[in-house]
Amino acid sequence: MKMKLYTVAILGATGAVGQQMLEILDERNFPVGKLVPLASARSAGKKLLFKGEEVTIQEVCAEAFQGVDIVLGAAENDIAEKWAPVIVAAGAVFVDNSSAFRLNPDVPLVVPEINPEDVKLNKGIISNPNCSTIITCTAVNALNAISPIKSMVASTYQAVSGAGVAGMAELQNQIAALLEGKPAEVKTFAYQIAYNLIPQIGGEQENGYTSEEMKLHYEGRKIMHLPELNVSCTCVRVPVMRSHSISVQLHFDKPVSVEEAREVLAKAPGVKLVDDLNNKQYPMPLDTSGQDIVFVGRIRPDLTDPNGLCLWCCGDQVRKGAATNCIQIAELLTK
Numbered sequence: 001m002k003m004k005l006y007t008v009a010i011l012g013a014t015g016a017v018g019q020q021m022l023e024i025l026d027e028r029n030f031p032v033g034k035l036v037p038l039a040s041a042r043s044a045g046k047k048l049l050f051k052g053e054e055v056t057i058q059e060v061c062a063e064a065f066q067g068v069d070i071v072l073g074a075a076e077n078d079i080a081e082k083w084a085p086v087i088v089a090a091g092a093v094f095v096d097n098s099s100a101f102r103l104n105p106d107v108p109l110v111v112p113e114i115n116p117e118d119v120k121l122n123k124g125i126i127s128n129p130n131c132s133t134i135i136t137c138t139a140v141n142a143l144n145a146i147s148p149i150k151s152m153v154a155s156t157y158q159a160v161s162g163a164g165v166a167g168m169a170e171l172q173n174q175i176a177a178l179l180e181g182k183p184a185e186v187k188t189f190a191y192q193i194a195y196n197l198i199p200q201i202g203g204e205q206e207n208g209y210t211s212e213e214m215k216l217h218y219e220g221r222k223i224m225h226l227p228e229l230n231v232s233c234t235c236v237r238v239p240v241m242r243s244h245s246i247s248v249q250l251h252f253d254k255p256v257s258v259e260e261a262r263e264v265l266a267k268a269p270g271v272k273l274v275d276d277l278n279n280k281q282y283p284m285p286l287d288t289s290g291q292d293i294v295f296v297g298r299i300r301p302d303l304t305d306p307n308g309l310c311l312w313c314c315g316d317q318v319r320k321g322a323a324t325n326c327i328q329i330a331e332l333l334t335k
Contacts, residue, residue: 005031007032009064076098099215115223149224168242170185171241283312294315
């Protein structure tokens, strides 16, 4: 029986996530019959490589979505909001990496290792969660089978590539300038990021928390189907090129032992257990970069709560935290 092939568009094909989507579609042998890379007028007409062949980038317009089956969104909120109704009207399913529709009750928010069944609820749009939310929820969700998670305290250590190509270039340029005794030029981030930490990602949203910090609270509830879950989060930009790291403190309905947690996480989908402190084995950004799984380790009792556990996780936020998760969602649509 001949495999069905799909016409796949990438909205924002020239950005860091869009470029990663191209690679992962090829890596995972997604059944692409025709690729439609879409970008601004500035990029229209340029060529990119897909499966060894040149494909021409098109300017985004309504006609570009005609005949498309799946649109992978790698653009900002305003672009996603503008084109989503057009995409749905054209009969395509929009798998969107922006935050525009994540908390819309009519739009599924999906991590395939956690809530793949929610894909069936789509009305033309499926949202891809925030990068740190995907990594954290993938790391902890399986523990709900032992005892439901009541609350969570998380501190994220987010790589500069979370701010795109410009974020990576800024870190590299600042390090080079400082080593030459020159001042560090600040453009992308509010402050110098080289040899520094910036404890703010996103604008203030509520109660002194930033918009980025509240994403884990609200999105975590929706993905794990835990409407009463409370999350207190601190998001920090760190001078690491790629892969986000998260320190997590979990509070359960009942005590969960370290041994139970390790046993469950060792079998959890999308997770690799790396937890041997004596032999200095634990998740690190250098090891997870280029990977599609989340590394989990440093599992230990929470000394402040008999029903608590602490752990540390890392994941590549451009791949699993964005592009790979989108394509995994698209794969569910083909089944």
